[in-house]
Amino acid sequence: MYEREKKNVLDACLWLWDRGFFGTRRGAGGNVSVRIEDVYMAITPSGVPYGELTLEDICILDLEGNEVEVKKGRTPSIEKALHATVYKIRPEITACVHTHQTYASVVSVLEVDIPPLFDEASSELGQMVETIPYALSGSRELAQKVASKIHNGAFAFILQNHGALLLGESIEKALLRAELLEKVAQVFCLALSTGKKIRTL
Numbered sequence: 022m023y024e025r026e027k028k029n030v031l032d033a034c035l036w037l038w039d040r041g042f043f044g045t046r047r048g049a050g051g052n053v054s055v056r057i058e059d060v061y062m063a064i065t066p067s068g069v070p071y072g073e074l075t076l077e078d079i080c081i082l083d084l085e086g087n088e089v090e091v092k093k094g095r096t097p098s099i100e101k102a103l104h105a106t107v108y109k110i111r112p113e114i115t116a117c118v119h120t121h122q123t124y125a126s127v128v129s130v131l132e133v134d135i136p137p138l139f140d141e142a143s144s145e146l147g148q149m150v151e152t153i154p155y156a157l158s159g160s161r162e163l164a165q166k167v168a169s170k171i172h173n174g175a176f177a178f179i180l181q182n183h184g185a186l187l188l189g190e191s192i193e194k195a196l197l198r199a200e201l202l203e204k205v206a207q208v209f210c211l212a213l214s215t216g217k218k219i220r221t222l
């Protein structure tokens with residue numbers, strides 16, 4: 022069941038993994054989900070290295086986190102509550118990507134939000150890329166902190182001392198935003214490192 026959605030998750034993971042968006046090649050950090058209508062989501066399993074991930078490993082859960090279809094021996098992502106929260110609060114969002122991409126991670130340890138720097142990026146990411154305050158990975162508290170921020174209508178967020186969260190009306194949009202965020206975060210970090218005043222839009 023839900024082969025198309027599982028394939029969307031798997032393909033997105035491999036695309037991100039191949040380009041270093043998860044921070045390591047050998048680890049299983051980060052997670053990806055897509056919404057299935059208004060009731061379910063397809064989400065990555067916990068702790069499976071991306072190089073070993075198959076279609077059957079992708080888990081189907083309802084938005085309360087209950088297992089609908091999970092392969093024996095697999096556990097859904099520890100961030101399942103975070104993903105479900107996004108789908109409950111933002112009805113237009115059908116894909117959710119959490120990465121450990123490098124330059125967004127640099128911003129995640131700075132006490133600063135990313136201001137609007139390029140019009141192309143701002144229209145995709147949101148006017149400001151705001152930081153969601155720190156909470157332990159996989160905790161209910163992290164999902165609650167995400168819930169309190171994503172009302173702003175933006176599609177990209179920094180998770181403090183952790184990584185990034187990208188939302189999409191399609192998986193393609195979420196992947197594009199991961200790329201755009203990395204470009205903007207890189208430019209922002211390099212610009213900050215000059216010590217000169219930054220021009221914003």
Ligand SMILES: [Zn+2]
Pocket residue numbers: 050051119120121158183184
């Ligand atoms: Zn993470």
